[in-house]
Amino acid sequence: MPAKAGTTMKTHAKARFETKIVAYWTITIILALSITLSGIGQLMRFGGNVDLVTNIGFPLYVTTILGSWKLLGVLAILMPGWPRLKEWAYSGLFFLMTGAALSHAFAGDYGASGFHILLPLIYAALAVASWALRPEGRKL
Template sequence: MTKRDKIIYWISTIWLALGMASTGIVQLLKMDKEVENFSHLGYPAYLLTIIGVWKILAVVAVLVPKFSLLKEWAYAGFFFAMSGAVMSHIAAGNPIQEIFPPLLLLVLTVISWYFRPADRKIVSVNPLHKPV
């Protein structure tokens, strides 16, 4: 991994972690504006607690060393949550300033996942593969 790749990884990962942690906390606290936003998108308020907890746990999983499989699940959760948020805002007819935050977190998720170091990836061993 090059120095450039490490810098890209850590910058995107830190921004992703800050974004997910802050929105997770806002969702756990069920702040009025967040409840209103969720309601506008057609989702029940109790979903805020579920998503908030998942986001906080996924941030921890992405930041701690080891646990490669858990990291994959966390990245997948971020991807599904943020792509779902983008699509929900589009379906609700929201303006771009409402779509941009989850879109940014979606892009940061993909960048962080793509540039993650080898020790944060799952090593796949195919027992059926025979060397030539």
Template sequence: MSEIEQKNKTRAYWVSTALICLVMTGGGISDLLRVDDLQQTMERLGYPMYLLTMLGVAKLLAGVAILAPGFTRLKEWAYAGITFDLLGASISHVTVKDPVQDAITPLAVLAIALTSYALRPDSRKLPSS
């Protein structure tokens, strides 16, 4: 890979990582504050309100884990948790027949998370076994 390609890969990694961490942090704060729109959505989806607290904490911790240096295994778990959260959100919206954009939005955010995961530098990956 040329130096320019490597720099572009690094930039794309940091942009996608910043975006996913921003979305997770904002979402986590909104969950913890139990914003009215979220409460209505959770009720419509049939989930208990205490799930907002659990998801809020998990989203904040995921954002911190992804940005923190080291802790490669924790980063893997954070990306996995983000994947489960966003796939679950999309499936939940489809299940209750919400408008299609409600199901697509989490998948678009997931695409950003997967971009971050795919482009992460070797220093942020688990060593090959």
């Protein structure tokens, strides 16, 4: 019976590990796609990206800076290796998204149902979740 109990524990540990990996990649892909689309939108100045920054008093060139940072952050998170760069990318995305939410809040630009504040906070939460779930090979 002890051999079976040990096997069961290994099976549960393996299942937890696999669940964590699936959760990590699911969250990371959602984060990467969202931030990539946002970054491209800012670089190309699509849709409401111009209004989003100018309505809160930022100059239009900020879209180029933010869009570039977003795309570089996504690359750093997705590429293998470079664990220190990943740490910087995760923290950069967190500060970028919380800074966006705060900028809109302080400017009184809440959007429909607080969308301009909630969406960046959701992205920040995804970044934290991806960071927390990352596999050992992606940690310092």
